[in-house]
Amino acid sequence: MSKSVEKITHKEFLTFSNLTNLKWEFVDLEGIKEGRRVGEEGGQTNSTQLKDLLATEMFVRVRKDKNGNEIRENVYDEGEEGLQEMRRYAGIAMEYLEKMGAGNKEGEFLKDWEVIYGGDNYKLTV
Numbered sequence: 143m144s145k146s147v148e149k150i151t152h153k154e155f156l157t158f159s160n161l162t163n164l165k166w167e168f169v170d171l172e173g174i175k176e177g178r179r180v181g182e183e184g185g186q187t188n189s190t191q192l193k194d195l196l197a198t199e200m201f202v203r204v205r206k207d208k209n210g211n212e213i214r215e216n217v218y219d220e221g222e223e224g225l226q227e228m229r230r231y232a233g234i235a236m237e238y239l240e241k242m243g244a245g246n247k248e249g250e251f252l253k254d255w256e257v258i259y260g261g262d263n264y265k266l267t268v
Contacts, residue, residue: 154251156234161192163231166260168201168217193252196232196239198224 150158170178174190189195201217218224229236238249 151251154255157238157251158255160232160234164228165201165217166257168203169195169257169260170202170204171257171260190256190258191253192235192255192257193239193242195257196228196235196252198228 171190174188177188194200198216198218198220203215203217205213205215207213216224218227225236235252238252240249242249242252
């Protein structure tokens with residue numbers, strides 16, 4: 143009995159490698175899974191699929207001021223400037239997202255993949 147295994151294509155592998163350049167540690171994956179509002183506008187996002195997370199408003203740094211108030215800052219600029227910044231770091235992935243948005247089926251695989259973890263940056267010390 144043989145087991146069918148789907149393989150990752152070269153296109154997908156290159157895209158995923160390219161996506162590691164984004165600051166995923168600032169995407170509130172737990173909040174999305176729990177149904178909390180995310181982003182500056184407090185828009186509801188219920189999906190952790192790549193196609194839904196590749197937006198500037200999903201990458202938000204949350205910190206507390208000296209009074210304990212929550213301060214939310216976008217990691218990437220808003221609007222077109224932020225998209226350009228994301229294109230600079232993950233150009234291949236953003237290109238496939240734009241192609242998918244324009245009706246081109248080449249980026250359709252972004253609908254099939256889900257982000258399950260966004261780790262923090264680390265520093266190697268010797």
